Amino acid sequence: MVITAAVTAVPDGSAPASVVDLAGRVARSCLARARVSASSIGVLVNVGVYREHNTFEPAMAALVQKEVGINLDYIADPDPAAGFSFDLMNGACGVLNAVQVGHALLETGSTERVLITAADVHPGGDADRDTGYPYADLAGAFLLERSADPGAGFGPVRHYTADLPTDVEGYLDTDAMGRHGRAAITVRREPGHGERLREFAARAVTDYAEETGVDLDRTLVIGPSAAQAEGGGEPHTAAPVLGYLRAMDGVRRDDYDQLLFVTVGAGPSAACAVYRPEGW
Template structure:
Protein backbone atom coordinates (compact mmCIF):
# COMPACT_ATOMS: atom_id res chain seq x y z
CA UNK A 1 0.00 0.00 0.00
CA UNK A 2 1.20 3.51 -0.80
CA UNK A 3 -0.01 7.06 -0.20
CA UNK A 4 -0.18 9.19 -3.33
CA UNK A 5 -1.11 12.78 -4.14
CA UNK A 6 -4.36 12.56 -6.07
CA UNK A 7 -4.71 16.29 -6.71
CA UNK A 8 -3.44 19.72 -5.70
CA UNK A 9 -4.98 23.16 -5.54
CA UNK A 10 -3.64 26.62 -4.81
CA UNK A 11 -4.81 30.13 -4.09
CA UNK A 12 -2.19 32.43 -5.57
CA UNK A 13 -0.87 35.39 -3.57
CA UNK A 14 -3.48 38.08 -3.09
CA UNK A 15 -3.08 40.58 -0.27
CA UNK A 16 -6.81 41.27 -0.16
CA UNK A 17 -7.87 37.67 0.61
CA UNK A 18 -7.78 36.39 4.19
CA UNK A 19 -5.95 33.29 5.40
CA UNK A 20 -9.09 31.20 5.79
CA UNK A 21 -10.50 32.29 2.43
CA UNK A 22 -7.18 31.42 0.77
CA UNK A 23 -7.34 27.95 2.34
CA UNK A 24 -10.95 27.44 1.23
CA UNK A 25 -10.21 28.60 -2.33
CA UNK A 26 -7.22 26.24 -2.58
CA UNK A 27 -9.25 23.34 -1.17
CA UNK A 28 -12.10 23.90 -3.63
CA UNK A 29 -9.66 23.99 -6.53
CA UNK A 30 -8.05 20.77 -5.29
CA UNK A 31 -11.38 18.94 -4.92
CA UNK A 32 -12.49 20.10 -8.37
CA UNK A 33 -9.23 18.83 -9.88
CA UNK A 34 -9.65 15.45 -8.16
CA UNK A 35 -13.30 15.14 -9.23
CA UNK A 36 -14.22 13.34 -6.02
CA UNK A 37 -17.43 13.63 -4.01
CA UNK A 38 -17.17 15.71 -0.84
CA UNK A 39 -18.50 12.79 1.20
CA UNK A 40 -15.55 10.68 0.04
CA UNK A 41 -13.09 12.77 2.07
CA UNK A 42 -12.38 11.10 5.42
CA UNK A 43 -9.81 13.41 6.98
CA UNK A 44 -9.12 17.16 6.88
CA UNK A 45 -6.01 18.73 8.39
CA UNK A 46 -5.31 22.46 8.42
CA UNK A 47 -1.70 23.55 8.94
CA UNK A 48 -1.99 27.35 8.57
CA UNK A 49 -0.52 29.39 11.41
CA UNK A 50 -1.65 33.01 11.02
CA UNK A 51 -5.42 33.35 11.31
CA UNK A 52 -8.21 35.79 10.61
CA UNK A 53 -8.83 37.97 13.68
CA UNK A 54 -6.21 35.93 15.60
CA UNK A 55 -8.85 33.22 15.96
CA UNK A 56 -8.14 30.62 18.65
CA UNK A 57 -11.37 28.61 18.64
CA UNK A 58 -12.90 26.70 16.98
CA UNK A 59 -10.31 24.85 14.94
CA UNK A 60 -9.86 26.50 11.55
CA UNK A 61 -10.14 23.02 10.01
CA UNK A 62 -13.76 22.88 11.20
CA UNK A 63 -14.50 26.24 9.56
CA UNK A 64 -12.96 25.06 6.30
CA UNK A 65 -14.92 21.80 6.50
CA UNK A 66 -18.14 23.76 7.00
CA UNK A 67 -17.42 26.16 4.12
CA UNK A 68 -16.70 23.24 1.79
CA UNK A 69 -19.73 21.26 2.98
CA UNK A 70 -17.81 18.08 3.76
CA UNK A 71 -19.81 15.54 5.81
CA UNK A 72 -21.70 18.09 7.88
CA UNK A 73 -24.28 17.51 10.60
CA UNK A 74 -25.55 13.92 10.19
CA UNK A 75 -29.04 15.08 11.17
CA UNK A 76 -29.34 17.47 8.23
CA UNK A 77 -26.90 15.68 5.94
CA UNK A 78 -27.39 11.95 6.66
CA UNK A 79 -24.46 10.44 4.79
CA UNK A 80 -23.77 7.63 7.24
CA UNK A 81 -20.20 8.75 7.87
CA UNK A 82 -18.16 11.54 9.42
CA UNK A 83 -14.89 13.35 8.74
CA UNK A 84 -12.12 13.98 11.26
CA UNK A 85 -11.00 17.61 11.01
CA UNK A 86 -8.28 19.23 13.12
CA UNK A 87 -5.48 21.80 13.10
CA UNK A 88 -1.82 20.79 13.15
CA UNK A 89 0.62 23.65 13.60
CA UNK A 90 4.37 23.37 13.25
CA UNK A 91 5.22 26.38 11.15
CA UNK A 92 6.93 25.82 7.83
CA UNK A 93 7.21 22.08 8.54
CA UNK A 94 3.48 21.79 9.22
CA UNK A 95 2.49 20.44 5.80
CA UNK A 96 5.22 17.80 5.99
CA UNK A 97 4.02 16.80 9.47
CA UNK A 98 0.46 16.59 8.17
CA UNK A 99 1.55 14.37 5.29
CA UNK A 100 3.21 11.98 7.74
CA UNK A 101 0.25 11.96 10.15
CA UNK A 102 -2.35 11.58 7.39
CA UNK A 103 -0.35 8.79 5.73
CA UNK A 104 -0.27 6.85 9.00
CA UNK A 105 -3.99 7.37 9.62
CA UNK A 106 -4.96 6.30 6.11
CA UNK A 107 -2.92 3.13 6.45
CA UNK A 108 -4.02 2.26 9.98
CA UNK A 109 -7.67 3.33 10.20
CA UNK A 110 -9.16 2.05 6.97
CA UNK A 111 -9.66 5.59 5.65
CA UNK A 112 -9.20 6.37 1.96
CA UNK A 113 -8.66 10.10 1.41
CA UNK A 114 -7.27 13.07 3.32
CA UNK A 115 -7.42 16.77 2.43
CA UNK A 116 -4.46 18.79 3.74
CA UNK A 117 -4.96 22.54 3.65
CA UNK A 118 -2.98 25.66 4.51
CA UNK A 119 -3.71 29.35 4.30
CA UNK A 120 -1.65 32.31 5.49
CA UNK A 121 -2.58 35.95 5.95
CA UNK A 122 -2.43 38.89 8.31
CA UNK A 123 -5.12 38.73 11.03
CA UNK A 124 -6.62 42.00 9.75
CA UNK A 125 -7.40 40.07 6.51
CA UNK A 126 -5.37 42.54 4.42
CA UNK A 127 -1.63 42.61 3.79
CA UNK A 128 0.43 44.76 6.14
CA UNK A 129 3.81 46.18 5.11
CA UNK A 130 5.28 44.91 8.38
CA UNK A 131 3.94 41.38 7.83
CA UNK A 132 6.62 39.33 6.03
CA UNK A 133 4.43 36.37 5.01
CA UNK A 134 2.62 36.43 1.69
CA UNK A 135 -1.15 35.83 1.70
CA UNK A 136 -1.68 32.51 -0.10
CA UNK A 137 -3.26 29.06 0.13
CA UNK A 138 -2.49 25.48 -0.88
CA UNK A 139 -4.19 22.10 -0.62
CA UNK A 140 -3.23 18.49 -1.27
CA UNK A 141 -5.63 15.58 -1.57
CA UNK A 142 -3.89 12.31 -0.79
CA UNK A 143 -5.26 8.79 -1.00
CA UNK A 144 -4.29 5.15 -0.69
CA UNK A 145 -2.85 3.61 -3.81
CA UNK A 146 -1.15 0.49 -5.08
CA UNK A 147 2.40 0.01 -6.26
CA UNK A 148 5.64 1.72 -5.32
CA UNK A 149 4.69 5.33 -6.07
CA UNK A 150 3.94 7.75 -3.27
CA UNK A 151 5.37 8.83 0.09
CA UNK A 152 7.98 6.51 1.55
CA UNK A 153 10.00 8.11 4.33
CA UNK A 154 9.89 11.14 6.61
CA UNK A 155 12.43 12.54 9.04
CA UNK A 156 12.42 15.62 11.30
CA UNK A 157 15.22 17.24 13.28
CA UNK A 158 15.33 20.23 15.63
CA UNK A 159 18.21 22.22 17.08
CA UNK A 160 18.91 22.23 20.79
CA UNK A 161 18.49 25.99 21.23
CA UNK A 162 15.64 27.99 19.75
CA UNK A 163 16.23 30.35 16.89
CA UNK A 164 13.73 31.52 14.36
CA UNK A 165 10.73 33.62 13.49
CA UNK A 166 8.01 34.25 16.06
CA UNK A 167 4.54 35.76 15.86
CA UNK A 168 3.83 37.98 18.87
CA UNK A 169 0.64 39.72 19.95
CA UNK A 170 1.19 42.48 22.52
CA UNK A 171 -2.22 42.98 24.11
CA UNK A 172 -1.04 45.98 26.10
CA UNK A 173 0.27 47.67 22.96
CA UNK A 174 -2.70 46.97 20.67
CA UNK A 175 -5.53 46.96 23.21
CA UNK A 176 -8.94 46.77 21.55
CA UNK A 177 -7.24 46.41 18.14
CA UNK A 178 -5.49 43.18 19.16
CA UNK A 179 -7.69 40.95 17.00
CA UNK A 180 -6.36 42.59 13.84
CA UNK A 181 -2.67 42.91 14.69
CA UNK A 182 0.43 40.76 15.06
CA UNK A 183 4.18 41.33 15.15
CA UNK A 184 6.49 38.86 13.40
CA UNK A 185 9.96 38.92 14.93
CA UNK A 186 12.96 37.25 13.28
CA UNK A 187 16.24 36.45 15.05
CA UNK A 188 19.48 37.75 13.56
CA UNK A 189 21.11 35.37 11.05
CA UNK A 190 18.06 33.09 11.29
CA UNK A 191 17.79 32.24 7.59
CA UNK A 192 21.56 31.77 7.23
CA UNK A 193 21.73 29.34 10.16
CA UNK A 194 18.55 27.60 9.03
CA UNK A 195 20.11 27.03 5.63
CA UNK A 196 23.19 25.37 7.12
CA UNK A 197 21.09 23.29 9.52
CA UNK A 198 18.71 22.16 6.77
CA UNK A 199 21.58 21.27 4.47
CA UNK A 200 22.98 18.93 7.13
CA UNK A 201 19.54 17.33 7.66
CA UNK A 202 19.11 16.74 3.93
CA UNK A 203 22.60 15.29 3.55
CA UNK A 204 21.97 12.82 6.40
CA UNK A 205 18.62 11.87 4.86
CA UNK A 206 20.20 11.20 1.48
CA UNK A 207 23.00 9.14 3.01
CA UNK A 208 20.74 7.14 5.34
CA UNK A 209 18.35 6.20 2.53
CA UNK A 210 21.13 5.72 -0.03
CA UNK A 211 19.51 8.09 -2.50
CA UNK A 212 21.05 9.22 -5.77
CA UNK A 213 20.82 13.01 -5.94
CA UNK A 214 20.43 12.92 -9.71
CA UNK A 215 17.15 11.03 -9.30
CA UNK A 216 15.57 13.76 -7.16
CA UNK A 217 13.89 17.14 -7.54
CA UNK A 218 13.66 19.52 -4.60
CA UNK A 219 10.48 21.14 -3.26
CA UNK A 220 11.39 23.43 -0.38
CA UNK A 221 10.23 26.05 2.10
CA UNK A 222 10.99 29.69 1.25
CA UNK A 223 11.96 31.78 4.28
CA UNK A 224 13.58 34.06 1.72
CA UNK A 225 13.89 34.18 -2.07
CA UNK A 226 17.34 32.50 -2.13
CA UNK A 227 16.78 29.69 0.37
CA UNK A 228 15.67 26.95 -2.04
CA UNK A 229 18.29 27.83 -4.64
CA UNK A 230 21.08 27.88 -2.05
CA UNK A 231 19.90 24.56 -0.62
CA UNK A 232 19.87 23.05 -4.08
CA UNK A 233 23.41 24.23 -4.78
CA UNK A 234 24.73 22.99 -1.42
CA UNK A 235 23.11 19.54 -1.57
CA UNK A 236 23.34 18.90 -5.30
CA UNK A 237 19.60 18.19 -5.60
CA UNK A 238 18.08 20.10 -8.52
CA UNK A 239 15.04 22.31 -8.00
CA UNK A 240 11.69 20.92 -9.05
CA UNK A 241 9.70 22.62 -11.78
CA UNK A 242 8.07 25.85 -10.53
CA UNK A 243 9.98 26.14 -7.24
CA UNK A 244 11.76 29.28 -8.41
CA UNK A 245 8.38 30.87 -9.21
CA UNK A 246 7.07 30.18 -5.70
CA UNK A 247 10.29 31.56 -4.21
CA UNK A 248 9.77 34.87 -5.98
CA UNK A 249 6.36 35.27 -4.37
CA UNK A 250 8.02 35.63 -0.97
CA UNK A 251 7.83 33.78 2.35
CA UNK A 252 4.73 31.63 1.91
CA UNK A 253 5.40 29.84 5.23
CA UNK A 254 3.04 26.84 5.62
CA UNK A 255 1.76 27.04 2.05
CA UNK A 256 5.21 26.74 0.43
CA UNK A 257 5.33 22.95 0.13
CA UNK A 258 1.77 22.75 -1.20
CA UNK A 259 2.46 25.50 -3.74
CA UNK A 260 5.67 23.75 -4.75
CA UNK A 261 3.97 20.36 -5.12
CA UNK A 262 1.26 21.90 -7.29
CA UNK A 263 3.76 23.12 -9.88
CA UNK A 264 6.23 20.23 -9.57
CA UNK A 265 3.55 17.68 -10.44
CA UNK A 266 2.69 19.69 -13.56
CA UNK A 267 6.23 19.50 -14.96
CA UNK A 268 5.86 19.70 -18.77
CA UNK A 269 8.82 17.35 -19.10
CA UNK A 270 6.76 14.66 -17.43
CA UNK A 271 8.73 14.56 -14.17
CA UNK A 272 11.94 13.19 -15.63
CA UNK A 273 13.20 12.54 -12.10
CA UNK A 274 12.32 9.45 -10.10
CA UNK A 275 11.22 11.26 -6.94
CA UNK A 276 10.43 14.58 -5.27
CA UNK A 277 12.30 15.49 -2.12
CA UNK A 278 10.07 17.65 0.09
CA UNK A 279 12.08 19.76 2.56
CA UNK A 280 10.37 21.86 5.21
CA UNK A 281 12.47 24.35 7.17
CA UNK A 282 11.51 26.87 9.81
CA UNK A 283 11.72 28.09 13.36
CA UNK A 284 13.26 25.83 15.95
CA UNK A 285 15.51 25.43 14.13
CA UNK A 286 13.42 22.64 12.61
CA UNK A 287 13.85 20.86 9.29
CA UNK A 288 12.13 17.85 7.81
CA UNK A 289 12.44 15.68 4.71
CA UNK A 290 9.86 13.58 2.90
CA UNK A 291 10.49 11.33 -0.10
CA UNK A 292 7.80 11.01 -2.77
CA UNK A 293 8.35 8.46 -5.54
CA UNK A 294 6.93 9.46 -8.93
Protein backbone atom coordinates (compact mmCIF):
# COMPACT_ATOMS: atom_id res chain seq x y z
CA MET A 1 0.00 0.00 0.00
CA VAL A 2 1.48 3.31 -1.10
CA ILE A 3 0.80 7.00 -0.68
CA THR A 4 -0.51 8.15 -4.05
CA ALA A 5 -0.86 11.79 -3.00
CA ALA A 6 -0.33 13.91 0.11
CA VAL A 7 -1.48 17.47 0.80
CA THR A 8 -1.58 19.92 3.72
CA ALA A 9 -3.52 23.17 4.15
CA VAL A 10 -3.98 25.99 6.63
CA PRO A 11 -6.99 28.31 6.98
CA ASP A 12 -7.06 31.18 4.50
CA GLY A 13 -7.97 33.69 7.21
CA SER A 14 -11.16 34.88 5.53
CA ALA A 15 -13.34 33.32 8.25
CA PRO A 16 -12.96 31.37 11.50
CA ALA A 17 -11.30 28.01 10.85
CA SER A 18 -13.59 25.03 10.27
CA VAL A 19 -12.57 21.37 10.42
CA VAL A 20 -15.06 20.37 7.73
CA ASP A 21 -13.95 23.14 5.38
CA LEU A 22 -10.24 22.53 5.98
CA ALA A 23 -10.45 18.73 5.75
CA GLY A 24 -12.64 19.03 2.66
CA ARG A 25 -10.12 21.34 1.04
CA VAL A 26 -7.14 19.01 1.56
CA ALA A 27 -9.23 16.04 0.45
CA ARG A 28 -10.17 17.71 -2.82
CA SER A 29 -6.58 18.85 -3.39
CA CYS A 30 -5.33 15.34 -2.70
CA LEU A 31 -7.72 13.85 -5.26
CA ALA A 32 -6.78 16.51 -7.79
CA ARG A 33 -3.08 15.81 -7.30
CA ALA A 34 -3.68 12.09 -7.86
CA ARG A 35 -5.99 12.86 -10.80
CA VAL A 36 -8.81 10.69 -9.49
CA SER A 37 -12.46 11.49 -8.90
CA ALA A 38 -14.30 11.60 -5.60
CA SER A 39 -16.46 8.71 -6.83
CA SER A 40 -13.37 6.45 -6.86
CA ILE A 41 -12.93 6.69 -3.08
CA GLY A 42 -14.42 3.76 -1.22
CA VAL A 43 -13.49 4.71 2.36
CA LEU A 44 -12.73 8.00 4.10
CA VAL A 45 -11.09 7.91 7.54
CA ASN A 46 -10.97 11.15 9.51
CA VAL A 47 -8.55 11.34 12.45
CA GLY A 48 -8.72 14.99 13.58
CA VAL A 49 -9.31 15.73 17.26
CA TYR A 50 -9.89 19.46 17.85
CA ARG A 51 -12.91 21.07 16.15
CA GLU A 52 -14.70 24.41 16.05
CA HIS A 53 -17.29 24.84 18.82
CA ASN A 54 -16.02 21.58 20.43
CA THR A 55 -18.35 19.60 18.15
CA PHE A 56 -18.48 15.87 18.92
CA GLU A 57 -21.50 14.67 16.95
CA PRO A 58 -22.22 13.77 14.25
CA ALA A 59 -19.01 12.14 13.05
CA MET A 60 -16.86 14.72 11.29
CA ALA A 61 -16.01 12.11 8.64
CA ALA A 62 -19.60 12.09 7.39
CA LEU A 63 -19.58 15.88 7.05
CA VAL A 64 -16.22 15.80 5.25
CA GLN A 65 -17.53 13.09 2.94
CA LYS A 66 -20.50 15.31 2.07
CA GLU A 67 -18.22 18.34 1.61
CA VAL A 68 -16.05 16.43 -0.88
CA GLY A 69 -19.01 14.68 -2.55
CA ILE A 70 -17.75 11.13 -2.11
CA ASN A 71 -20.45 8.69 -3.32
CA LEU A 72 -23.31 9.99 -1.23
CA ASP A 73 -26.11 7.85 -2.62
CA TYR A 74 -26.33 4.15 -3.41
CA ILE A 75 -28.85 4.82 -6.21
CA ALA A 76 -27.20 7.88 -7.75
CA ASP A 77 -23.69 6.42 -7.42
CA PRO A 78 -24.13 2.65 -7.86
CA ASP A 79 -20.61 2.14 -9.16
CA PRO A 80 -18.50 1.40 -7.22
CA ALA A 81 -20.91 1.99 -4.29
CA ALA A 82 -21.85 4.63 -1.79
CA GLY A 83 -18.78 5.69 0.14
CA PHE A 84 -18.15 4.68 3.73
CA SER A 85 -16.66 7.12 6.24
CA PHE A 86 -15.86 7.11 9.94
CA ASP A 87 -13.86 8.98 12.60
CA LEU A 88 -10.87 7.30 14.21
CA MET A 89 -9.60 9.33 17.15
CA ASN A 90 -6.27 8.50 18.75
CA GLY A 91 -4.61 11.88 18.95
CA ALA A 92 -1.17 12.24 17.42
CA CYS A 93 -1.09 8.53 16.46
CA GLY A 94 -4.35 8.71 14.50
CA VAL A 95 -2.84 8.82 11.01
CA LEU A 96 -0.82 5.63 11.55
CA ASN A 97 -3.89 3.94 13.07
CA ALA A 98 -5.75 4.87 9.89
CA VAL A 99 -2.87 3.52 7.77
CA GLN A 100 -3.22 0.20 9.57
CA VAL A 101 -6.98 0.12 8.95
CA GLY A 102 -6.48 1.20 5.34
CA HIS A 103 -4.03 -1.63 4.75
CA ALA A 104 -6.57 -4.17 5.98
CA LEU A 105 -9.30 -2.72 3.75
CA LEU A 106 -7.11 -2.69 0.65
CA GLU A 107 -5.71 -6.13 1.39
CA THR A 108 -9.18 -7.67 1.53
CA GLY A 109 -10.32 -5.86 -1.60
CA SER A 110 -13.02 -3.96 0.28
CA THR A 111 -12.04 -0.83 -1.62
CA GLU A 112 -9.57 0.37 -4.22
CA ARG A 113 -8.67 3.66 -2.51
CA VAL A 114 -8.63 4.92 1.08
CA LEU A 115 -8.52 8.65 1.87
CA ILE A 116 -7.23 9.77 5.28
CA THR A 117 -7.95 13.29 6.50
CA ALA A 118 -6.42 14.85 9.61
CA ALA A 119 -7.61 18.34 10.54
CA ASP A 120 -7.42 20.22 13.83
CA VAL A 121 -8.71 23.72 14.52
CA HIS A 122 -9.09 25.67 17.74
CA PRO A 123 -12.67 25.56 19.07
CA GLY A 124 -12.78 29.33 18.72
CA GLY A 125 -11.70 29.19 15.08
CA ASP A 126 -8.27 30.80 15.46
CA ALA A 127 -5.44 29.09 17.34
CA ASP A 128 -3.24 32.19 17.23
CA ARG A 129 -5.57 34.01 19.62
CA ASP A 130 -5.09 31.48 22.43
CA THR A 131 -1.55 31.58 23.83
CA GLY A 132 -2.22 28.55 26.02
CA TYR A 133 -3.20 26.34 23.09
CA PRO A 134 -0.13 24.64 21.57
CA TYR A 135 -1.42 23.27 18.26
CA ALA A 136 -1.71 24.82 14.83
CA ASP A 137 -4.87 25.09 12.77
CA LEU A 138 -3.73 22.58 10.16
CA ALA A 139 -5.07 19.81 7.93
CA GLY A 140 -3.39 17.01 6.01
CA ALA A 141 -4.52 14.17 3.76
CA PHE A 142 -3.08 10.90 2.46
CA LEU A 143 -4.54 8.97 -0.48
CA LEU A 144 -3.66 5.26 -0.21
CA GLU A 145 -3.77 2.61 -2.95
CA ARG A 146 -2.35 -0.82 -3.68
CA SER A 147 0.93 -0.84 -5.60
CA ALA A 148 2.18 -3.18 -8.29
CA ASP A 149 5.71 -2.73 -6.91
CA PRO A 150 6.23 -5.53 -4.34
CA GLY A 151 9.08 -3.63 -2.69
CA ALA A 152 7.14 -0.41 -2.17
CA GLY A 153 4.66 0.68 0.44
CA PHE A 154 4.08 0.45 4.16
CA GLY A 155 5.50 -2.21 6.40
CA PRO A 156 3.80 -3.28 9.63
CA VAL A 157 2.38 -0.66 11.98
CA ARG A 158 3.40 -1.21 15.59
CA HIS A 159 1.94 0.44 18.69
CA TYR A 160 3.72 1.04 21.99
CA THR A 161 2.51 2.22 25.39
CA ALA A 162 4.52 3.42 28.37
CA ASP A 163 3.78 2.46 31.95
CA LEU A 164 3.62 6.12 32.94
CA PRO A 165 0.80 8.49 33.85
CA THR A 166 -0.25 10.71 30.98
CA ASP A 167 1.11 14.23 31.27
CA VAL A 168 -0.72 15.82 28.37
CA GLU A 169 -4.48 16.07 27.88
CA GLY A 170 -7.03 18.34 26.24
CA TYR A 171 -10.44 18.86 27.82
CA LEU A 172 -13.32 21.27 28.26
CA ASP A 173 -13.23 22.76 31.76
CA THR A 174 -16.95 22.89 32.51
CA ASP A 175 -16.38 24.70 35.84
CA ALA A 176 -14.66 27.62 34.11
CA MET A 177 -16.17 27.60 30.62
CA GLY A 178 -18.87 30.22 31.14
CA ARG A 179 -21.01 31.33 28.22
CA HIS A 180 -18.07 31.14 25.80
CA GLY A 181 -17.24 27.54 26.61
CA ARG A 182 -17.87 26.21 23.11
CA ALA A 183 -15.05 28.46 21.87
CA ALA A 184 -12.54 27.37 24.52
CA ILE A 185 -10.40 24.34 25.30
CA THR A 186 -7.86 23.53 28.01
CA VAL A 187 -4.67 21.69 27.04
CA ARG A 188 -2.66 20.58 30.07
CA ARG A 189 0.94 19.54 29.59
CA GLU A 190 3.26 18.90 32.52
CA PRO A 191 6.71 20.55 32.52
CA GLY A 192 9.24 18.43 30.65
CA HIS A 193 6.59 16.41 28.84
CA GLY A 194 8.19 17.16 25.45
CA GLU A 195 11.50 15.62 26.43
CA ARG A 196 9.75 12.59 27.94
CA LEU A 197 7.76 12.02 24.76
CA ARG A 198 10.89 12.36 22.61
CA GLU A 199 12.67 9.77 24.77
CA PHE A 200 9.67 7.46 24.49
CA ALA A 201 9.56 7.95 20.72
CA ALA A 202 13.28 7.09 20.49
CA ARG A 203 12.69 3.86 22.45
CA ALA A 204 9.77 3.00 20.17
CA VAL A 205 11.97 3.48 17.09
CA THR A 206 14.69 1.25 18.57
CA ASP A 207 12.17 -1.46 19.47
CA TYR A 208 10.56 -1.25 16.03
CA ALA A 209 13.90 -1.55 14.26
CA GLU A 210 14.80 -4.63 16.32
CA GLU A 211 11.39 -6.25 15.71
CA THR A 212 11.28 -5.64 11.95
CA GLY A 213 14.97 -5.65 11.01
CA VAL A 214 15.00 -2.03 9.77
CA ASP A 215 18.50 -0.62 9.22
CA LEU A 216 18.31 2.77 10.92
CA ASP A 217 21.54 3.90 9.22
CA ARG A 218 19.69 3.72 5.90
CA THR A 219 16.36 5.05 7.19
CA LEU A 220 15.04 8.60 7.31
CA VAL A 221 12.95 8.99 10.46
CA ILE A 222 9.92 11.27 10.24
CA GLY A 223 9.30 12.01 13.89
CA PRO A 224 6.71 13.97 15.87
CA SER A 225 8.89 17.09 15.72
CA ALA A 226 9.77 16.72 12.03
CA ALA A 227 8.08 19.91 10.92
CA GLN A 228 6.64 23.14 12.28
CA ALA A 229 3.33 24.28 10.90
CA GLU A 230 3.02 27.52 8.99
CA GLY A 231 2.17 30.51 11.15
CA GLY A 232 3.45 28.91 14.37
CA GLY A 233 1.94 26.27 16.58
CA GLU A 234 2.69 22.57 16.59
CA PRO A 235 1.18 20.20 14.04
CA HIS A 236 -1.00 17.63 15.79
CA THR A 237 -2.83 14.86 13.95
CA ALA A 238 -1.61 16.14 10.55
CA ALA A 239 2.06 16.03 11.63
CA PRO A 240 2.89 12.80 9.71
CA VAL A 241 1.55 14.28 6.48
CA LEU A 242 3.48 17.52 6.91
CA GLY A 243 6.64 15.64 7.89
CA TYR A 244 6.32 13.31 4.89
CA LEU A 245 5.92 16.17 2.41
CA ARG A 246 8.91 18.06 3.77
CA ALA A 247 11.03 14.91 3.88
CA MET A 248 10.21 14.03 0.28
CA ASP A 249 10.94 17.58 -0.79
CA GLY A 250 14.45 17.54 0.63
CA VAL A 251 15.57 13.90 0.75
CA ARG A 252 18.43 12.55 -1.35
CA ARG A 253 17.20 9.10 -2.29
CA ASP A 254 20.72 7.71 -2.61
CA ASP A 255 21.17 8.30 1.12
CA TYR A 256 18.19 6.26 2.33
CA ASP A 257 16.43 2.99 1.57
CA GLN A 258 13.16 3.85 3.30
CA LEU A 259 11.31 6.22 5.61
CA LEU A 260 10.13 5.52 9.14
CA PHE A 261 7.07 7.29 10.51
CA VAL A 262 6.97 7.65 14.30
CA THR A 263 4.19 9.38 16.21
CA VAL A 264 3.84 9.87 19.95
CA GLY A 265 1.19 11.48 22.11
CA ALA A 266 -1.09 11.23 25.10
CA GLY A 267 -1.20 7.92 26.87
CA PRO A 268 1.73 7.99 26.55
CA SER A 269 1.43 6.03 23.31
CA ALA A 270 3.52 5.77 20.18
CA ALA A 271 3.21 4.21 16.75
CA CYS A 272 5.80 3.36 14.10
CA ALA A 273 5.57 2.27 10.46
CA VAL A 274 8.28 1.86 7.85
CA TYR A 275 7.52 3.12 4.35
CA ARG A 276 9.26 2.78 1.00
CA PRO A 277 8.02 5.07 -1.79
CA GLU A 278 7.55 3.67 -5.27
CA GLY A 279 10.68 3.92 -7.38
CA TRP A 280 13.11 3.69 -4.44
